[in-house]
Amino acid sequence: MASATPYFFNTLTRHKEPFEPLEPPCVRAYACGPTVYDHPHLGNFRYFIWVDVLHRYLRWRGYEVELVINLTDVDDKTIARAAAAGVDLPQFTERYARAFFDGLEALHTLPATHYPRATDHIQEMVELIERLLASGHAYRSDGSVFFRVASFPAYGRLARLDPEQMRSTERVEQDDFGKEDRRDFALWKKAKHGEPAWDAPFGRGRPGWHLECSAMSMKYLGTTFDLHLGGVDLVFPHHENEIAQSEAVTGEPFVRTWMHCSHLIVEGVKMSKSLGNFYTLAQLLERGHDPLAIRYLLASVHYRRQLNFTFEAVEQAASAITRLRQLVVRSEQEASRLPQSAPERTTQLDNALQLAREGFATALDDDLNTAGALGSLFTLVRETHAALDDGAADGVTLAAVLDWLREADKIWGLLPVDDPLLEFRIQHAGKEILARGPKVSAQIEALIRQRAMARAERDFGAADRLRKQLAELGIELDDTAQGVRWRRAGTI
C-alpha cells in the first residue's frame, strides 16, 4: 500500500495531526481495557471494535503494531461485586475476563499483543509509588498514598480543565479524607478489612485505579509511546492522572497521541439500566443477531461521533454485509471463466477499482473515517456487479477487484476466512451442473445432488420439494448461471 501519512485527532491538541510513530515502522499503542466486573455491554464493544479497526488499519498501512489492552481486575466495583457474589476476587474477575474475550472473538477482533492484568503488576505499581514518594510528587496519609497534584503544573492540560475551579468543587468522596488538596488522587489505598490487599513498604493496601495503566503501559511500551486510546469518559480524570503520575516519575512525555472514542446511545437515548435499554453483547447474540452485523454497525460510524444503536440498523448492517459477500461469491464464480486478457472496455472497471482504492485509503487516512471508506467500497461493489452484468469485465481485472476486496477486508473482518468448500459436478440428462458450498453431511450432499438432477430433468415439483426439505435442514440454495450454490441459512 502507498505510504500516505495518517492523520489522527489528538485530544491533547484538539487537532488532526500527521501521525508519525517514534520508531517506525513500529507503533506502540495502549488501549484502556475493561474492568471485569460484569458482562461487557454494547458501548464497551463499540470502543473495542474501534480499537480493532485502528489496529487493523495501522497494520494495513504497513506498521508493526504493539498493542496492549489491560484488564482491570481490582478496584472498588470488582471488589464489591465479588463480595456480593460471595466469590474470591480472582475467580470472580476471571468469569468476566472470559466474557470479554468471548465477545472479542465473536466480533472477529485481532488479538492484541498483550492483555496484562492489574493484579499481575502490583510490584511495578509499588515501584512507581516509591519513586513518586521519593521525589515529593506523592505523600502518605493515614495508610494511603496520594498524588500531589500541586506538584505537577501541567495538570488539566489534556482535559482542558481550570485547576483553580477544580480545587473549589463541592463534592466530597469518602476517599478524600486525608488529602492535602481536593484534586489529589489515590495511588495506594489502605487495606480494609476483608478486602484484597498487598504488602508494600508504605503499608498494606491495594493500588488506585489510574496507576495500573501507567505501570503496565510503560512496562510494555516504554516511558514514551505513540498512542493511548480510551473512551471519552476517561479523558478526565483517568488519563489526566495517568499523565501526571507517569511524567512525574520519568520526566519525559508520556504519550504522543491521545485518541478517544465517543459513546454509544440506544434508540436515541443514553443506554442505561434504568431505561431498560442496556444491552450486553451476549444478550444480543442470544436474540439471534449476527455478531458480524454488530461489528459492521459499530465500525461503520466515525469513532468521534456518538453512535446511535438501533435494532433496525443492525438488520440493515446484516443486509449490507450480504451485499458485499454476494459480490465476492459471484466474482469467485465468474473470474476463472472470463477472458484472461483485458479488452479495452474493461478500463471502466479498472478505473472504478482505482477510484475505490484511492477513496478508501484517503478516508481512512483522514482520522479513520470508516463511513467514508465504506462509501468507496460499496461504490466499487455496484460498479463490479454492473460490469459483470454488462459483460464488460475480464478475468484479470475481476481478480484484481477480488484481491483488493480481500485486502480491504483486512480492516473490516467481514468476509469468511478459509471456509472449507465442497465442490462437485453432476452430469445428468445431458447437462453438467457445478455445485459448491460449505462442507455438509453426506445426507445433505445427496439431497443437493438429487435436486440438481431433478432440475436437469425439469422436474420442478421434485426440485421444489427438495429445496424445502433442505431448507428444513438449514440449507439454502441459490441457482445461478454458473451452477447451484448452497449455504447455511442466514449465512451468505
Added chain:
RNA sequence: GGCGGCGUAGCCAAGUGGUAAGGCAGCGGUCUGCAAAACCGUCUACCCGAGUUCGAUUCUCGGCGCCGCCUCCA
C-alpha cells in the same frame, strides 16, 4: 453553574464556501421454472432565525432539541 459534541432524506450515515457519498427500506422495470441475488430507473435530505459572502448545508452569532464530561462509567 463550567466545558464539549451533535442535529443531513422513512432508518443508519459521509462530506463540501458553489444546490450533497454510501448502506438499508419504498416504488416501477429487467433477469429468473420457483426462490435468492444482481442491474436499470425513480422518490426523498442539509433543525430554526439573523449575519458574513457574488453565493452557506458547510463560516459567525443567537435559539431550539438531543447527548456527554466536571474524581474512579468504554
